[in-house]
Amino acid sequence: MLNRRGKALWSRIIQLLILLWSVSTVLFLLLRLSGDPALILAGEGATPEIIEAIRIANGFDKPLITQYFVFIRDVINLDFGNSLVNSQPALSFVLQYLPSTLKLTFLAIVFNTIVAIPAGIWLGAKPNQRKRRVLSTIVSVAQGTPSYVIGLVLIQIFAVWLGWLPSIANTGPGAWILPTATLAFALAPNLIRVLAANVEDTTRQDYYRTAKANGANPTELLIKHSLPNALLSATSLLGAQFAFLLSGALITEFIFAWPGLGLILVQSITNLDFPTVQATVFVVACLVFFVNLVMDQVFRLADPRLRKSQL
Numbered sequence: 001m002l003n004r005r006g007k008a009l010w011s012r013i014i015q016l017l018i019l020l021w022s023v024s025t026v027l028f029l030l031l032r033l034s035g036d037p038a039l040i041l042a043g044e045g046a047t048p049e050i051i052e053a054i055r056i057a058n059g060f061d062k063p064l065i066t067q068y069f070v071f072i073r074d075v076i077n078l079d080f081g082n083s084l085v086n087s088q089p090a091l092s093f094v095l096q097y098l099p100s101t102l103k104l105t106f107l108a109i110v111f112n113t114i115v116a117i118p119a120g121i122w123l124g125a126k127p128n129q130r131k132r133r134v135l136s137t138i139v140s141v142a143q144g145t146p147s148y149v150i151g152l153v154l155i156q157i158f159a160v161w162l163g164w165l166p167s168i169a170n171t172g173p174g175a176w177i178l179p180t181a182t183l184a185f186a187l188a189p190n191l192i193r194v195l196a197a198n199v200e201d202t203t204r205q206d207y208y209r210t211a212k213a214n215g216a217n218p219t220e221l222l223i224k225h226s227l228p229n230a231l232l233s234a235t236s237l238l239g240a241q242f243a244f245l246l247s248g249a250l251i252t253e254f255i256f257a258w259p260g261l262g263l264i265l266v267q268s269i270t271n272l273d274f275p276t277v278q279a280t281v282f283v284v285a286c287l288v289f290f291v292n293l294v295m296d297q298v299f300r301l302a303d304p305r306l307r308k309s310q311l
Contacts, residue, residue, distance in 0.1 A: 016289050023285045024075055027278055028068060036060070037084055037272040058084070075282070081275040085268075090275035094264060094283055101260035104253070105245040107176055108183035109238065116188040120195025121230065125222055143189035151182040151255045168257045179256040183249060187241050194237050198230035239295025243288045 038054040039046075055061045059070065074080065080090040119135065126132050142150075158178060159167035166175045199222075202208050211224070250262025257263065261280055268276040 012293060016286075019289055020075075020282065020285060021072075023281060024072070024278065025068075027281050028071055031272075031274050031277060032064060032067070037274060071278075075278075080279040080282070083268075083276045084273045085271050085276070090273075090279040091283075093276060094261065094279045097260050097264050098283065100258065101246065101249070101253070101262065104176070104179060104183070104249065104258060104260060105242060107180040108187065108245055108249075109242055111180050111184035112187045112191060112241065113238065115184060116191035117195060117231075117234065119188070120192040120234075121199055121222070121227070123192060124196035124199025124230065139189045139192050142185060143193070145186075147182055147186035148251050148255060150185050151178070151252055154178050154182055155255070175256075179252055179258055182252050182256075183245060187245075191234060191237055191241070195230050195234055198234075199227075202229055236295065239292060242295070243291045246284055246287045246291065 036055075038051050038058070038060055042051045042054055052061070059067060062070075078091060082088060083090050083093055086093070119139075123132055123135055123139075155167045155178060158165045165177050166172075167178055168175070211220075246261075249260070250265055252258070253260045253262030254266050261284060265277065265280045267273075268280065
């Protein structure tokens with residue numbers, strides 16, 4: 001008989017397998033409906049005979065259901081085939097760019113945390129001040145601004161006008177600043193709002209009022225009563241933002257020519273490079289799943305009420 005932890009582990013494994021199968025199946029069908037990669041590989045002016053030879057060489061001439069079962073068999077073996085553009089094994093090619101995406105993601109989360117946590121705590125702790133309304137307005141405007149707009153503005157100011165920072169590629173620490181700031185400023189408004197709302201909400205709770213009536217000073221009230229509850233919710237949101245960055249930073253990577261999974265995914269879709277697209281999405285899906293799993297456990301450890309519940 002499996003104990004509670006064993007059952008939870010098997011449940012997670014089954015969830016991962018279902019996720020990967022679903023994502024792979026939907027992606028397989030969508031890519032096959034998007035166009036004929038043989039035309040891309042053959043190039044302009046290719047004869048019908050050359051195009052047909054390319055289809056046969058890559059298995060595109062077979063019935064769709066046959067291609068699907070061959071694809072699923074290969075995915076189980078972690079074999080996505082070779083890239084149709086550079087002939088490298090697709091999975092190995094994608095994994096070369098994974099560290100760059102992880103680096104950008106970690107930098108953005110750290111910067112986001114440094115900016116958002118103090119701002120959110122201050123915003124929630126001073127609900128009646130005029131400065132709060134100013135910061136709240138700035139947060140609202142930032143929240144409604146797309147990340148690519150933020151990126152283009154930062155490039156125009158710091159790379160074009162001032163010439164302080166490079167804007168292209170991962171060429172060194174200086175080139176990390178603008179893409180990191182772009183992602184962080186796109187994420188910070190949500191985290192600021194959540195923290196501010198939770199800090200402000202604690203001031204209405206009975207335990208907060210009791211501590212205040214017993215003579216606790218504002219700093220003690222903030223540290224002992226407001227912050228623990230506010231940071232608990234922030235932990236959950238940070239996990240969601242981390243997962244979002246792994247799967248949704250492709251526009252920022254494309255703007256800054258950052259050599260990560262997002263840039264590779266855009267280029268592969270443009271070239272109808274099916275193996276590389278499938279390998280990239282597979283890797284991202286696994287990363288997002290495991291990040292959510294880790295953050296779920298962190299959240300349970302941080303909340304005493306959940307420590308004895310199932311994993």
